[in-house]
Each structure stands twice: as C-alpha cells, then as structure tokens.
Amino acid sequence: MTMKKTTLFTAVIALVVTSVAIAQATGDAERGKQAYYDYACYGCHGYGGIGRHDIANQSSGVMVNEQVFLLYLRARGDQNPAFSTQTMPHYPASSLSDKDALDIYAYIMTLVDYPPQVEDIPALQGILDDAKSE
Amino acid sequence: MTKKTEGDKVQISRREFLGTGAAAGAASIISTSAGAEPQNTSARQEAVASVSPPSDEQMAREVGAAIPPTDVQSAVKRPGSDLMVEVLREMAIEYVVSNPGSTFEGLQESIVNYGDKPNVMPEFITALHEESAVDMAHGYARCEGKPICALISGTIGLQHASMAIYQAFLGQSPVIVLIGREDFGARQQHTADDIAGMVRSYSKWDATPETLEETLNTLQEAYRQAMTPPMAPVVVVLDAEIQKQEAGDVQVPRFRPPVIEGVSDADAERIADRLVVAKNPRLNVGRLRTPEGIDRAVELAELVGASVQTRATFGPMSFPQTHALCGPGADENYDYVLGLERPGTHASIQNPSVRAFDDRDLMGIGFGNVRPPVRPQRDTSGEYDIVGDAEASLPQIIEAANKKINTRNRNAMSVRTVKHRKANRDARVAMLEKAVEEKRKGWNGSPISTARVFAELWPLIKDHDWCLASGTIFAGSHHAQLWEHNRPYSYLGMYPAAALGYVLGSSTGAGLAAKARDRIVINIQGDGDFNYAPGSVWTAAHHQLPVLNIMHNNRAYHMELMYLQHLAGVRGRGTERMHIGTTFRDPFIDYASIAKGYGMKSEGPINNPDDLYAALERGVNSVLKGEPYLIDVLTQPR
Ligand SMILES: Cc1ncc(C[n+]2csc(CCOP(=O)(O)OP(=O)(O)O)c2C)c(N)n1
Numbered sequence: 001m002t003m004k005k006t007t008l009f010t011a012v013i014a015l016v017v018t019s020v021a022i023a024q025a026t027g028d029a030e031r032g033k034q035a036y037y038d039y040a041c042y043g044c045h046g047y048g049g050i051g052r053h054d055i056a057n058q059s060s061g062v063m064v065n066e067q068v069f070l071l072y073l074r075a076r077g078d079q080n081p082a083f084s085t086q087t088m089p090h091y092p093a094s095s096l097s098d099k100d101a102l103d104i105y106a107y108i109m110t111l112v113d114y115p116p117q118v119e120d121i122p123a124l125q126g127i128l129d130d131a132k133s134e
Numbered sequence: 135m136t137k138k139t140e141g142d143k144v145q146i147s148r149r150e151f152l153g154t155g156a157a158a159g160a161a162s163i164i165s166t167s168a169g170a171e172p173q174n175t176s177a178r179q180e181a182v183a184s185v186s187p188p189s190d191e192q193m194a195r196e197v198g199a200a201i202p203p204t205d206v207q208s209a210v211k212r213p214g215s216d217l218m219v220e221v222l223r224e225m226a227i228e229y230v231v232s233n234p235g236s237t238f239e240g241l242q243e244s245i246v247n248y249g250d251k252p253n254v255m256p257e258f259i260t261a262l263h264e265e266s267a268v269d270m271a272h273g274y275a276r277c278e279g280k281p282i283c284a285l286i287s288g289t290i291g292l293q294h295a296s297m298a299i300y301q302a303f304l305g306q307s308p309v310i311v312l313i314g315r316e317d318f319g320a321r322q323q324h325t326a327d328d329i330a331g332m333v334r335s336y337s338k339w340d341a342t343p344e345t346l347e348e349t350l351n352t353l354q355e356a357y358r359q360a361m362t363p364p365m366a367p368v369v370v371v372l373d374a375e376i377q378k379q380e381a382g383d384v385q386v387p388r389f390r391p392p393v394i395e396g397v398s399d400a401d402a403e404r405i406a407d408r409l410v411v412a413k414n415p416r417l418n419v420g421r422l423r424t425p426e427g428i429d430r431a432v433e434l435a436e437l438v439g440a441s442v443q444t445r446a447t448f449g450p451m452s453f454p455q456t457h458a459l460c461g462p463g464a465d466e467n468y469d470y471v472l473g474l475e476r477p478g479t480h481a482s483i484q485n486p487s488v489r490a491f492d493d494r495d496l497m498g499i500g501f502g503n504v505r506p507p508v509r510p511q512r513d514t515s516g517e518y519d520i521v522g523d524a525e526a527s528l529p530q531i532i533e534a535a536n537k538k539i540n541t542r543n544r545n546a547m548s549v550r551t552v553k554h555r556k557a558n559r560d561a562r563v564a565m566l567e568k569a570v571e572e573k574r575k576g577w578n579g580s581p582i583s584t585a586r587v588f589a590e591l592w593p594l595i596k597d598h599d600w601c602l603a604s605g606t607i608f609a610g611s612h613h614a615q616l617w618e619h620n621r622p623y624s625y626l627g628m629y630p631a632a633a634l635g636y637v638l639g640s641s642t643g644a645g646l647a648a649k650a651r652d653r654i655v656i657n658i659q660g661d662g663d664f665n666y667a668p669g670s671v672w673t674a675a676h677h678q679l680p681v682l683n684i685m686h687n688n689r690a691y692h693m694e695l696m697y698l699q700h701l702a703g704v705r706g707r708g709t710e711r712m713h714i715g716t717t718f719r720d721p722f723i724d725y726a727s728i729a730k731g732y733g734m735k736s737e738g739p740i741n742n743p744d745d746l747y748a749a750l751e752r753g754v755n756s757v758l759k760g761e762p763y764l765i766d767v768l769t770q771p772r
C-alpha cells in the first residue's frame with residue numbers, strides 16, 4: 001500500500017469511527033437512478049450494483065454514511081490525481097456535484113441483490129449435480 | 135510477376151485467341167514491344183500512360199450493366215480453372231468463400247459448373263465482405279485444423295481482407311487466400327505488379343504463378359505451406375487469363391500432402407524413458423494442430439497415467455477438459471513435466487511461432503515488420519526445449535514408451551490413474567461449488583447477467599455436439615467453469631489480433647465446418663463487433679448454417695467506455711460525457727430486425743431474465759434443424 005493510499009485509508013477509517021451519523025440518505029433516489037446512469041456508474045458496477053465491482057446490498061464500507069461516500073469520491077482526486085492502481089474514477093466536486101452524488105448515494109442504498117439459492121436455480125444445480133455424478 | 139506488359143508472345147496469342155485483348159491490353163502490348171527489354175516499372179508506367187480510356191462496353195460492365203462481349207468467342211473445351219477445381223477437390227477443400235469479382239470469373243464458373251457434382255468440394259459460399267470471407271475461413275480452420283479458401287478480387291478485395299489475414303496470421307491458422315488478378319481489364323486500379331506484397335508482412339507465403347502448370351503446383355504448395363507449422367495464411371494470385379485458357383493436355387499434378395516431422399528418435403526415446411520412469415508425470419498440453427493430435431495426446435496420457443493440464447478453456451485443439459486425467463491430479467508435486475506446444479518444466483516440444491516470418495517484408499511494402507502485441511515468450515527453463523512439432527512427435531513417443539512398459543510399471547500407472555480420476559473429479563466439484571455461488575449473483579437482474587446466459591444455455595446444448603465459436607472474455611467467460619470442453623472445437627478462443635469485426639464472420643465459418651458434421655455453433659456476439667460486417671448474417675441464412683447468435687448487447691463499445699471513464703477519473707473531469715463515441719444510444723440498435731432483414735429467424739430484445747430460457751430453447755431447436763437464429767439479449771455490461 002502506498003503512502004497516499006494509507007493516508008486515505010486512515011482518513012476513511014477515522015471518519016467511520018468518529019461519525020455519529022448512521023447511514024441515512026438525504027438525496028432523491030429516483031433522481032439518483034438517472035444520475036447513476038448518466039455518470040455511467042453502471043459501467044463498472046452493473047445496472048443493479050452487481051458488476052465488475054459489486055456495490056449492492058450496502059456491502060461497501062464507503063457507503064456507511066454520506067460523508068464517507070463523498071470523501072471517497074473527493075479525497076481520491078485531491079490526494080492523488082493519478083490514483084493509477086485503482087480503476088474507480090475519482091470525482092472532484094467540479095465533475096460530480098454534492099447534490100448529484102447524494103442522490104446517487106440514495107439510489108445505491110436501494111440496490112439489493114437476493115438471487116435464488118443455487119438449489120433453486122436448475123441450470124446451476126444441474127451443472128453441480130453432473131460434476132458430482134461423474 | 136510484373137503486370138503483363140512485356141509482350142510475351144504466348145500471352146498475346148492467347149489473348150487474341152480469346153478475343154479479350156481489350157484496349158488496355160492491346161495498348162500495353164504495343165507500347166512495350168516497341169521498347170527492347172523494358173524495366174518492369176517503366177514498362178508499367180508506359181503501359182498505364184498509353185492506355186486509352188475504357189470503352190463504353192468496359193465501363194458498362196464495371197458499373198453493373200453487364201453486357202457480355204458481342205464478338206464471337208471460341209469455346210474453350212477444357213478451361214484452366216476446371217483443373218484448378220480438380221486440385222482443390224483432391225485437397226478436400228470443402229468451401230471457397232468469396233465476394234465476387236470479374237478477376238476470377240473463370241474459377242467461379244468452374245466451381246459452380248464443373249464436374250460430376252458441381253459446386254461440391256469446394257462449394258461456393260457468398261460472403262458480403264472480403265474481411266468476412268477470410269474470417270470465415272479462419273473460423274473453419276480453428277475448428278478443423280485445415281484450410282478452406284477465401285477467393286477475393288484484386289487489390290481492392292485484398293485491402294478489405296487484409297485485417298482478417300492479419301488476424302489469421304497471429305492466430306496461426308491455415309487459410310488459403312486466392313486473389314484474382316486481371317491485368318487487361320478496364321480497372322487498372324484493381325491490379326498491381328505485386329498484389330500479394332500488400333499483406334506479405336503478415337502472411338506466411340505467397341506466389342503469383344505465370345502458367346497453368348505453375349498455378350496447379352502452386353495451389354498444392356499453398357496447402358502444404360499453410361498446413362506446415364507454424365500454420366498461417368498463404369496467398370496465391372490467380373491470373374484471370376490462365377483461369378480461362380484452354381488447358382489442352384496439361385495434367386493435374388499428383389498431390390502430396392505435407393510431411394511434418396516429429397522430434398528425433400533419440401529425443402523421443404529419452405522423453406518416453408523419463409515419462410515411464412517418473413512417479414508422477416504430467417503433460418502440459420497447448421494447442422495442437424489437428425484433432426488427430428488430441429487423440430494421440432489422450433493416448434499418451436492414458437498410457438503412462440499422467441495427469442494433464444489443458445488449454446481447452448482458452449482455445450481450440452487442446453486436451454479434453456473433463457477427461458479423467460485432466461486436472462491437478464492426485465499429487466501436485468510432479469516429477470516430470472512434458473510440455474506439448476506449451477512450456478514444460480523438464481521438456482517441451484513447441485513449434486516456432488509465426489514471428490519467424492517478420493522478416494518476409496523485405497521490401498517494406500506492408501506496414502513494416504508486424505509486431506505481435508504480445509510476443510510469445512518461449513520458456514527455455516526446461517532441461518529440454520525442443521523446437522519441433524508436438525503432434526507429429528506423439529506417435530514416436532508413444533511407440534517408445536510402449537516398449538518400456540512392463541507389468542511392474544503398468545501397475546503403478548493404473549494405480550495413479552485411479553487416484554487422478556478421483557482427485558480431478560473432486561477438484562472440479564470444488565471449483566464448481568465456488569463458481570456457482572459467484573454465477574448466481576445478479577441472477578434476476580435486468581438487463582440480464584452474462585452468467586445467466588451461459589448457465590441457462592448449457593443444459594440445452596450439453597447433449598449435442600456443439601462449438602462455442604466466439605471469444606468470451608468480454609462476456610465474462612462463464613463457460614470456462616460451467617461448461618465441459620471436450621472436443622477440438624469446443625471453444626475457438628479470443629480474436630488473436632484483438633481486432634473487432636471478427637466474431638460474426640469466424641462464427642459463421644465455424645458454422646460452415648459444423649453444417650456437414652451434425653454440430654451446432656454458439657456465438658455470444660458483442661454488439662460492437664457485430665456492426666463492422668453484419669453481412670455474415672445473410673451468409674448464414676442463405677447457406678443454412680447452424681449458428682445460434684446470442685447478442686451480448688450491452689449497447690456499447692463497453693471496453694472503451696470503461697477505459698475512457700477511468701481516464702476521465704484520472705483527470706478529475708467526470709464521466710458524464712463518456713458515452714460519447716462509446717455507446718449505441720439514440721437510437722438503440724435493433725438486432726432482431728437486422729437479422730430478419732437478412733433473412734435469419736430472430737427474436738428480442740430480451741430484457742426480462744425470465745424470458746431468457748425459453749428464447750434460448752427456441753434458438754437451439756432452430757439450429758438443431760439447421761436453421762440459424764439470432765437472439766438479442768440486453769445484457770449487463772460485463
Ligand atoms: C478493429 C478494431 N477497432 C477498434 C478496436 C478497439 N476496441 C477494443 S474493445 C472495443 C469495444 C468492443 O465492443 P463490443 O464488441 O460490443 O464488446 P463490449 O466491450 O461492449 O463487451 C473496441 C472498439 C479494436 N479492438 N479493433
């Protein structure tokens with residue numbers, strides 16, 4: 001881990017620990033859905049939060065509250081404009097306003113993925129059964 | 135051969151005989167026979183300079199109002215091109231894939247008219263783009279390990295075909311590219327002194343024969359060159375006049391297939407010895423040349439009870455993935471690893487790569503020496519790194535090993551075979567248990583998850599003979615875990631030059647291979663790739679090829695969208711406009727309608743995952759009946 005990433009990491013942890021706010025969305029999830037599309041967050045996170053990097057089911061530590069989320073989007077750029085080892089683009093306020101970001105936050109908070117269990121998906125269970133019976 | 139402007143007597147008389155010595159030809163013959171020993175280039179310039187404008191008749195022909203020549207032509211009893219067809223037939227060239235041009239009308243007429251069974255072996259296949267024609271030949275070659283021909287017209291057809299030739303070159307696939315050449319047509323733009331020069335830096339071999347006898351021999355040599363490792367595309371320029379000339383008593387030369395040598399007897403002996411003596415031998419099997427090679431690799435593995443690593447989930451012609459010996463085996467401390475077209479810790483037999491032909495572009499006509507993006511690294515760490523052909527060496531190694539096997543070591547071999555079988559099965563189950571947990575994520579998502587497409591397709595095809603023709607990395611490669619790749623053509627792999635516009639054509643070519651073999655082809659088709667040359671949809675519809683095209687329709691050049699987003703992020707400028715130039719919006723493209731327009735059954739777009747299985751079932755049933763089908767599936771980006 002580089003110095004810069006360590007700094008960011010520490011900042012995030014500090015905020016998580018000291019933050020009193022519980023995850024609560026002040027933005028408009030409906031608008032956020034459109035913004036999620038317009039900024040093409042779906043490109044890497046999938047239309048429903050399942051993609052190259054999953055963010056559905058409130059699984060991300062970054063989503064713990066709005067401030068951490070904003071810090072995650074902003075600090076990345078401020079601290080290291082290149083941030084070359086990570087694929088997630090960074091978003092200074094000039095490229096994604098607080099308002100849009102918080103709407104997106106509200107939308108991401110609604111993303112859930114509860115797929116059926118494997119035994120309830122005949123295609124997957126069948127593949128497993130075939131391998132076991134070989 | 136320079137353009138025929140040298141006043142060659144035989145050729146003049148032939149042209150006069152045929153009555154096709156059009157203005158251009160006549161003018162050039164006169165102009166060059168006036169000057170003694172003309173230099174090729176100056177002769178050419180002179181010829182061009184002295185060419186009179188094309189006649190009305192010529193122009194009409196080139197713009198489509200084809201008027202057959204009005205002067206009486208003597209019938210040719212035994213046209214040269216009939217003999218060319220005989221040569222192709224004897225070499226079992228199943229198809230000639232072509233986009234028509236008058237530079238090879240002689241050969242085209244022969245293919246479709248000549249012989250007891252005209253238009254069979256080879257059958258004339260219509261491609262709607264020269265790039266598609268070569269991609270089809272490439273797809274066929276990846277399935278069968280042998281060539282068919284692409285037949286294209288002059289300098290223009292070759293330029294359209296060139297990217298596909300480049301792709302086949304990097305794919306080390308045998309493809310015979312035939313180029314028609316007509317020096318005396320109205321279109322001087324379509325001919326050149328050295329047509330094949332355009333693709334010389336990424337083809338293995340080319341020839342421009344000057345007589346019929348030479349042409350017949352050249353076609354046979356082209357086959358040998360394409361099939362001898364490293365396999366690669368070859369180019370033959372066919373003169374229009376030679377195709378049409380009276381063959382007289384010219385005979386078709388006897389065809390001798392290429393003889394591909396294996397390793398030396400001493401090497402085979404030593405490898406066999408080590409394999410037999412080893413307590414835990416292993417084979418690392420890469421891409422062999424032909425299906426026969428795979429059978430031999432299986433034979434060797436079974437003979438010595440070696441566990442095997444395969445490349446079957448990466449590309450064609452490797453070891454059957456769910457063979458009992460394929461997998462990590464019972465003990466991963468291998469004491470002897472033999473690489474077959476792959477590195478091996480103790481020995482490897484690998485053919486040279488096509489890189490060796492970089493220096494063919496002596497005149498710098500192409501784009502300099504082609505640099506493959508990733509230069510294949512040769513692992514020379516093995517005790518024995520043999521530059522040779524693994525497939526041809528296998529019978530020798532098997533024979534030598536057979537002699538060394540006695541009751542005692544046979545026993546040990548069968549004991550470890552049983553252990554490997556169990557360990558490999560367990561390893562597969564463990565891998566799958568993890569994989570299915572991953573694959574079920576986003577199962578009910580809309581647009582539809584790529585994993586679901588692969589998972590739901592499997593039960594529909596697994597009991598049939600299938601070929602997955604498209605490279606699948608962009609679509610998640612879920613088949614690599616979920617499907618069983620046990621045939622030479624189970625998976626044809628990614629585009630070797632990472633150049634788009636290939637998948638639809640090569641899958642259609644796999645369909646050509648599949649048609650007569652009771653096989654179906656699955657093509658998970660990227661939308662970006664589709665749009666370069668969609669005409670292959672018509673080719674599949676017209677020739678009734680059993681190809682199921684399933685659109686991985688993420689409405690984008692998604693790879694590029696992600697790259698651009700990342701860069702915009704690095705620059706801190708936001709991703710709001712990154713769809714510009716990377717997505718297909720306003721309007722969306724309707725692939726089912728495109729397919730219908732080309733005459734292929736189709737449905738979609740399918741956005742509700744619950745509708746997917748039934749659609750896939752309809753598609754599979756259609757291709758099982760020999761009717762191609764397209765399903766437009768709106769998918770998650772990756
Ligand atoms: C001939 C060619 N032109 C351009 C590119 C650059 N390129 C790489 S990936 C890509 C997008 C591919 O789109 P698609 O086939 O739809 O796959 P997706 O990434 O959307 O899954 C492009 C244009 C290329 N590789 N080859």
Ligand SMILES: [Mg+2]
Binds near residue numbers: 662687
């Ligand atoms: Mg796409």
